[in-house]
Amino acid sequence: MGRITLDKVQKSFGDVEVIPPLDLEIEDGEFVVFVGPSGCGKSTLLRLIAGLEDVTGGDITIDGTPATDLPPAKRRLAMVFQSYALYPHMSVRKNIAFPMKMAGIPQDEQARRIDNAARVLNLTDYLDRRPGQLSGGQRQRVAIGRAIVREPAAFLFDEPLSNLDAALRVGMRLEISELHKRLATTMIYVTHDQVEAMTMADKIVVLRAGHIEQVGSPLELYRTPRNLFVAGFIGSPRMNFIDGEDASSRGAHTIGVRPEHLAVSDSDGVWRGTVGVAEHLGSDTFFHVHFDGRDEPITVRATGEVALKHGDTVWLTPDEDRIHRFDQQGLRI
Amino acid sequence: MATQHSRAAARVMIAPSVILLLAWMLVPLLMTLYFSFLRYNLLMPGANPFVGFENYTYFLSDPAFQTAIVNTLLLVGGVLVITVVGGIAVATLLDQPMWGTGLVRIMVISPFFVMPTVSALVWKNMFMNPVNGLFAWIADVLGMAAFDFLTQAPLASIIGIVSWQWLPFATLILLTAMQSLDSEQLEAAEMDGASAWARFWHIKLPHLARAITVVVLIQTIFLLSIFAEILVTTNGGPGTASTNLTYLVYAESLLRFDVGTGSAGGVVAIILANIVAIFLMRMIGKNLDA
Numbered sequence: 197m198g199r200i201t202l203d204k205v206q207k208s209f210g211d212v213e214v215i216p217p218l219d220l221e222i223e224d225g226e227f228v229v230f231v232g233p234s235g236c237g238k239s240t241l242l243r244l245i246a247g248l249e250d251v252t253g254g255d256i257t258i259d260g261t262p263a264t265d266l267p268p269a270k271r272r273l274a275m276v277f278q279s280y281a282l283y284p285h286m287s288v289r290k291n292i293a294f295p296m297k298m299a300g301i302p303q304d305e306q307a308r309r310i311d312n313a314a315r316v317l318n319l320t321d322y323l324d325r326r327p328g329q330l331s332g333g334q335r336q337r338v339a340i341g342r343a344i345v346r347e348p349a350a351f352l353f354d355e356p357l358s359n360l361d362a363a364l365r366v367g368m369r370l371e372i373s374e375l376h377k378r379l380a381t382t383m384i385y386v387t388h389d390q391v392e393a394m395t396m397a398d399k400i401v402v403l404r405a406g407h408i409e410q411v412g413s414p415l416e417l418y419r420t421p422r423n424l425f426v427a428g429f430i431g432s433p434r435m436n437f438i439d440g441e442d443a444s445s446r447g448a449h450t451i452g453v454r455p456e457h458l459a460v461s462d463s464d465g466v467w468r469g470t471v472g473v474a475e476h477l478g479s480d481t482f483f484h485v486h487f488d489g490r491d492e493p494i495t496v497r498a499t500g501e502v503a504l505k506h507g508d509t510v511w512l513t514p515d516e517d518r519i520h521r522f523d524q525q526g527l528r529i
Numbered sequence: 530m531a532t533q534h535s536r537a538a539a540r541v542m543i544a545p546s547v548i549l550l551l552a553w554m555l556v557p558l559l560m561t562l563y564f565s566f567l568r569y570n571l572l573m574p575g576a577n578p579f580v581g582f583e584n585y586t587y588f589l590s591d592p593a594f595q596t597a598i599v600n601t602l603l604l605v606g607g608v609l610v611i612t613v614v615g616g617i618a619v620a621t622l623l624d625q626p627m628w629g630t631g632l633v634r635i636m637v638i639s640p641f642f643v644m645p646t647v648s649a650l651v652w653k654n655m656f657m658n659p660v661n662g663l664f665a666w667i668a669d670v671l672g673m674a675a676f677d678f679l680t681q682a683p684l685a686s687i688i689g690i691v692s693w694q695w696l697p698f699a700t701l702i703l704l705t706a707m708q709s710l711d712s713e714q715l716e717a718a719e720m721d722g723a724s725a726w727a728r729f730w731h732i733k734l735p736h737l738a739r740a741i742t743v744v745v746l747i748q749t750i751f752l753l754s755i756f757a758e759i760l761v762t763t764n765g766g767p768g769t770a771s772t773n774l775t776y777l778v779y780a781e782s783l784l785r786f787d788v789g790t791g792s793a794g795g796v797v798a799i800i801l802a803n804i805v806a807i808f809l810m811r812m813i814g815k816n817l818d819a
Contacts, residue, residue, distance in 0.1 A: 248716050269722035281717035285735040294731070295721035342721070 198259065198350035198382030199224045200245060205254035207237075207244055207406075214240050215406040217254060222350075222384065222399075227376050230386045231393040231429070232403035238386045239354055241403070245384065246352050247271050259349060269298075274343035275352040278359065280335045282327040282342075289323040292341045299346075306345075313341040316375070333364045340375070350382035357392065369395060390430055394418070402426050424526035427452045433482060435520070436494045442467075448521035448529055455482065455497040457515040462504065465511025469494070471504050485510055565792035572786045584793035593769045593777055594794075598801070600684055601773040604691070605752040605805075609745055611692040616699030616744065617737065621729075623700070624707050634704075641697040649758040652690045653679060683763045683771035690758055695751075699744045706740035707733065742816040749809060753802050774798045 200222040207215040215237050222228050230238040243249040245256060247268035256263045263271050274295075282291050289310060296306045314320045317337040327335055336356060343351055353372070357365045373396050376383050387393055393400050394414045402409040402417065402425070410422045414430075421427035427435050435452045443451045459465065460483065469485040472493050481502045484493035496512060504510060521529040565584050567577045588594060623634060640648065656663045657678035665675035678686040710733060718728045756775045759765055765772035765780060772780070778798060782791025 246720060248719070268716075268720045273720070275717065275720050277713045277717055279711060279713050281711065281713035283714060283718075283732060283735075285738070294718070294723075298722040298724075298727060342717075346721070 198222075198348075200350060200382065200384075201255075201257040202245070203255045203257065205241075205244060205256060206252050207240055207249065208252045213406070215244070218406070218408060220401065220408065220411070222382060225380045225382055227373075227383045227385065227396060227398045228401060229393040229397035229399070230384065230401050230403055231390055232388065232409075233429075234388055235405075236403045237406035238388075238403050240406075242275075242352055242354055242384060242386045246273055246275050272346075272349040273352055274346045274348035274350075275354065276336075276339045276343055276356045278355045280327075280339040280356075280359075282335055282338055284327055287324050287326055288319060288330070288338050288341075291327065291338055292323075292345055295342060295346045309345040309347075310341075313344045316344070316378075317341050332360050333368060336360065336368055337371075340372075344379070348381070350384060353383065353385040355387055356385075357387070358389075365392075372396065391432060394430070400430075402429060420528065421452075421520065422528050424450065424452070424522050427520055427522070427528075433495045433497070438494075443521075446519065446521060449524045450522045450526070452520035452522065453494075453514045454518070455495040457518040458494070458496045459513040459515070460496055460498045460502065460504070461511045461513065462508065463511065465513040467494075467512045467514075469510055469512065471506055471508045471510050474505055476501065483510065485512060561792045561795050563792075564788050565796050567789050569789040569792075570785075570787050577789075580789070584789045585797070588781070588790050588793045588797060591777075593772060593780075596769045597772050597774045597777040600769075600771060601753065601775075601801070603684060604688055604755060604773055605749055607685075607688040608691045608695060608752050609748060611688070612695045612699040612748065613741055613744060615692070615696050616703045617734075617741075619696065619700045620704040620707050621733075623704055637700055638697045640694055641701075643694070645694065645757040646761050648694055649690050649761045652686075652693070653762045657686060679763050680767060683767065687755075687758055687762060687771055690762070691752065691755060694758075695748055698748070702740050702744050703737060706737050710736045738816045742813045745813060746809060749805060750802075753798075753805065774801065 200220075202218060202220040204217040204219060205215065206213070206217045218241075230241060232238050240249060244251050247263070247266060251264060254264075258271055258273070283294065286294065292310050292313060293306050296309065301309075310323070311320075314323055317340060319334070319337055319341060322330060322334060322338075327338065330338065339356070356372075357368055360368060369392060372383075372385075376396075385392075385396065397414055399411060400414055400417055401411050404425055410417060410426045412420075417426060417430045421430060424437065428437070431454055433455050435454050436458075437450050437452050439450045443449060467487065469487040472484040472486045474484075475482040478501065479499075481498045481500070481504075483496045483498065483502075483504065485496055486493050494512065523529050566579055566581060568580045568583070569577045619637065623630070623637065627633075643651075654661070659665050659675045659677040659680075662675075664678070668675045714732055714736075715728055718732050723731060754775050755773060756779065759771055759773065759776050760779075763771045765776045769777075774794070775798065778791050778794035781787050781794055
């Protein structure tokens with residue numbers, strides 16, 4: 197069971213308030229992703245839940261038990277660190293056994309759990325190696341193995357994939373998702389990569405400067421971002437923002453159109469511009485279209501191969517139903 | 530061609546310094562070896578006949594020799610234990626965030642800047658002196674009889690003085706090693722339920738293994754040849770109670786003016802140092818492998 201409740205949790209370092217009072221409800225078995233730009237307080241929030249930092253105010257409840265004053269080891273949470281934090285002088289087996297040794301679990305039970313974890317994580321052949329002899333992905337799996345054997349109430353991941361190369365990252369992303377399906381244990385995952393958030397999460401928590409900007413499922417955030425920040429943060433490539441007459445004619449201060457909700461034509465449409473950079477990916481083509489009197493280009497996604505090149509004149513038509521409208525304060529209308 | 534030429538030129542260029550260094554090392558070594566086979570006493574000038582291993586037999590059968598070996602090993606071992614254990618303890622304390630860290634660190638390092646003769650004299654006259662020393666005064670205040678350190682426990686006192694000198698070195702090396710430990714490892718251990726002691730024992734100490742090895746090796750080299758501290762405090766006495774091998778060689782060659790036996794003692798000291806080095810490398814050298 198792993199139901200975690202944050203009630204007006206607040207954290208200051210000296211005079212600097214990193215996290216203003218914040219409420220959050222994490223249901224049992226949920227995969228929650230904290231996402232936000234660097235320095236937004238997402239890692240601090242995770243460390244508060246883990247108990248590695250003390251809260252300045254507010255309460256943390258894990259499974260109905262007050263956990264605010266419990267030491268990290270007593271909270272029944274397991275954490276996977278960005279640097280993996282494996283113990284370099286111990287073999288993989290000893291690394292995985294360490295938390296159980298500290299908890300005084302009998303040897304045969306330890307062996308059973310290690311075998312189990314090694315099988316699940318494909319580590320059986322590496323149990324007697326040292327972490328220094330393993331690849332990045334294998335180290336990552338050892339770190340997860342060390343977390344699994346504790347049979348925790350929830351797993352905490354602190355940017356676990358950021359030290360891996362792009363191909364491995366996609367693979368590990370799938371593995372962690374599958375692991376979550378199999379274990380059905382609560383997982384809290386911190387990342388700055390919105391693609392990781394979108395692909396893995398049941399629930400995304402978007403943070404900025406310690407504030408929760410929005411909480412919701414990936415598609416909720418994609419379809420109905422609550423404000424300009426979330427709209428710009430979720431989705432790749434990012435949403436185009438247009439203000440001025442085009443916005444006011446639609447009754448808004450700013451409107452947002454995602455690149456995939458713009459139709460491209462070389463003959464007619466609503467907005468006329470010039471193609472700047474064209475990125476041909478085969479499956480998709482991204483155009484950066486320049487307009488007179490506008491500094492930033494507008495990004496457009498066209499499916500498949502489109503034969504437009506630098507300098508061509510192009511017409512764009514937004515999908516009117518999927519235009520996001522925002523008021524002066526940047527809130528969704 | 531070019532590389533061959535430049536290589537030859539490079540050899541010629543570095544040759545003088547290499548030859549100088551070699552001569553610097555080899556000439557005294559060979560002369561020591563040569564003298565060790567001669568009857569060569571400065572009090573009896575004249576012929577210096579070749580006497581084979583007579584000097585060695587004399588030196589090795591000297592009752593002072595066994596004492597000197599034991600004293601040398603006790604001195605090295607005692608100082609190593611005190612500085613490594615104490616160094617770990619002090620480094621652990623200095624690793625804690627506290628007010629005035631910079632000042633405290635400089636003060637901890639400062640004994641290393643005092644030259645051995647001076648620090649040994651300060652210890653002898655200001656601390657251990659049974660009449661004027663600080664320890665005698667403390668004993669007096671507590672109503673106890675003053676303890677004459679350098680007479681009652683000469684070797685232990687010297688071990689204390691030398692440890693005081695070398696503790697900063699050990700502390701410094703161990704502190705840097707301690708600070709290079711990834712803090713996430715400690716946090717992971719904390720989440721894994723390790724107590725402060727378990728974190729020290731299972732995470733910090735293994736991390737320090739390499740630094741401890743370096744401390745032990747470097748200190749052993751210097752501690753085998755401790756001399757000044759003995760000369761200014763006990764003069765190797767009372768009797769031979771605080772004579773180590775270096776001091777015995779000095780006594781033979783410069784107090785008894787017996788160059789031959791002194792040289793033989795020097796060669797024995799070189800052999801002993803090598804034996805110790807081999808044992809050390811066997812025992813802890815593997816810690817230095819990556």
